Amino acid sequence: MAAPPPRIVIENCAVATVDAENTEHASGHVVVAGGRIESVGPGAAPEGLTGVVRRVDGTGHLVTPGLVNTHHHFYQWLTRGLAQDANLFDWLVALYPVWSRIDEPMVYAAARGSLAMMVRGGVTTAADHHYVFPRGCGDLLGAEIRAARELGVRFHATRGSMDLGESAGGLPPDFAVESTEDALIATEAAVDAHHDPSFDSMLRVGVAPCSPFSVTTELLRQAAELARRKGVRLHTHGSETVEEESFCKERFGMGPTDYLESTGWLGDDVWMAHCVHMNAADVAAFARTGTGVAHCPSSNARLAAGTAPVPALLRAGVPVGLGVDGTASNESGELHTELRNALLMHRLAGGEKAMDARTALRLGTHGGATVLGRAAETGSLEAGKLADLVLWKLDGLGHSTIADPVAALVLGPPAPVALSLVGGEAVVEDGRLVTADEDAVAREARLESRRLAAVAARA
Numbered sequence: 507m508a509a510p511p512p513r514i515v516i517e518n519c520a521v522a523t524v525d526a527e528n529t530e531h532a533s534g535h536v537v538v539a540g541g542r543i544e545s546v547g548p549g550a551a552p553e554g555l556t557g558v559v560r561r562v563d564g565t566g567h568l569v570t571p572g573l574v575n576t577h578h579h580f581y582q583w584l585t586r587g588l589a590q591d592a593n594l595f596d597w598l599v600a601l602y603p604v605w606s607r608i609d610e611p612m613v614y615a616a617a618r619g620s621l622a623m624m625v626r627g628g629v630t631t632a633a634d635h636h637y638v639f640p641r642g643c644g645d646l647l648g649a650e651i652r653a654a655r656e657l658g659v660r661f662h663a664t665r666g667s668m669d670l671g672e673s674a675g676g677l678p679p680d681f682a683v684e685s686t687e688d689a690l691i692a693t694e695a696a697v698d699a700h701h702d703p704s705f706d707s708m709l710r711v712g713v714a715p716c717s718p719f720s721v722t723t724e725l726l727r728q729a730a731e732l733a734r735r736k737g738v739r740l741h742t743h744g745s746e747t748v749e750e751e752s753f754c755k756e757r758f759g760m761g762p763t764d765y766l767e768s769t770g771w772l773g774d775d776v777w778m779a780h781c782v783h784m785n786a787a788d789v790a791a792f793a794r795t796g797t798g799v800a801h802c803p804s805s806n807a808r809l810a811a812g813t814a815p816v817p818a819l820l821r822a823g824v825p826v827g828l829g830v831d832g833t834a835s836n837e838s839g840e841l842h843t844e845l846r847n848a849l850l851m852h853r854l855a856g857g858e859k860a861m862d863a864r865t866a867l868r869l870g871t872h873g874g875a876t877v878l879g880r881a882a883e884t885g886s887l888e889a890g891k892l893a894d895l896v897l898w899k900l901d902g903l904g905h906s907t908i909a910d911p912v913a914a915l916v917l918g919p920p921a922p923v924a925l926s927l928v929g930g931e932a933v934v935e936d937g938r939l940v941t942a943d944e945d946a947v948a949r950e951a952r953l954e955s956r957r958l959a960a961v962a963a964r965a
Contacts, residue, residue: 511540517535520534524571538927575841581617588600668684668716712733717742717746745761804847
């Protein structure tokens with residue numbers, strides 16, 4: 507007889523499953539077996555379970571699905587706090603010359619810092635959009651992949667690219683871009699080397715030209731064809747600022763959504779970051795095609811880009827998840843603070859009914875999993891799904907007087923993570939990473955940040 511799978515039992519806690527019915531239990535349990543969720547329900551765990559290797563008393567805690575980050579730029583961890591009072595285009599012009607000096611050790615340290623901050627705050631799946639590849643800089647995508655593997659997070663690496671330099675009418679300086687051919691060759695090589703489509707995959711790769719103002723139409727079209735030939739997802743920035751909208755209308759005679767659709771960049775295998783400046787026709791196009799959105803409220807506010815029409819997108823049935831975005835435009839580097847910021851931003855724009863706490867939690871969990879094409883695997887607490895979950899401590903000073911645990915998590919201060927599991931493996935215990943030394947991560951990132959600043963100053 508085969509030995510029973512090792513089981514972890516979490517019980518006596520509030521449970522927010524974020525399933526299709528938003529099922530919640532005031533006091534319930536979750537049983538994990540073999541890296542997957544075996545059972546979820548009210549009351550204590552079933553009696554007679556064998557192979558229990560750990561039993562967690564969750565009294566005073568809330569268990570939710572792990573948070574899913576749908577958009578980031580890990581390398582920007584090294585350039586936080588710069589260009590503090592700029593809009594997107596001015597911010598990019600200021601920072602492109604610095605970013606074009608990154609190398610493999612810098613990106614590795616930055617990825618560890620970005621991931622450590624997110625994982626400690628409840629992220630179990632993280633997507634990154636890396637699009638800066640200076641010549642002779644080493645294996646930058648490989649550095650990110652190595653960092654994610656070491657920290658134990660489920661990783662969606664998107665191989666970005668830029669081929670439209672300043673001399674051709676684009677925004678990035680010429681020395682920061684690749685040729686169209688080189689970008690496509692490197693992107694296909696990344697997919698071939700790293701993409702794992704399996705159910706419990708820890709690593710998937712997407713195709714991700716940067717933005718309409720930094721890539722050519724030819725790169726967009728060929729990248730979309732490449733992604734669909736390889737069966738991987740597509741990601742880019744879209745409709746982030748009024749300047750981008752003006753750029754598209756002047757250069758292509760249409761707005762960003764129509765332009766991207768004309769190049770093959772709408773579909774249920776695509777997700778766009780930001781999507782701030784969208785009219786009713788744009789929203790309808792996303793709904794018609796199933797195109798997803800990575801909503802980045804803090805970054806949008808930091809760069810004064812505007813407020814994305816998320817309530818309208820949700821009403822139309824558009825998949826929407828949350829994104830930290832690069833930490834040069836969201837210095838906190840945390841996703842769980844985006845739950846609160848999303849709710850507050852949309853109430854400020856649309857009134858007290860515009861978004862509630864449970865919608866915010868859904869954006870950060872099931873919504874993100876849907877955007878990344880993984881809703882069948884993660885994003886909710888349901889039997890058979892991957893054991894990616896977070897146990898939040900809510901009986902401390904910051905939360906103990908908020909009776910509704912979901913409201914406490916979303917509206918209260920950042921809640922400590924008592925336990926975070928990815929595929930049933932602990933990555934956080936009692937508010938600390940167990941897969942990396944936080945002090946060492948901080949120290950190495952600081953050294954590489956200073957080295958980057960020095961290299962850029964000499965350039």
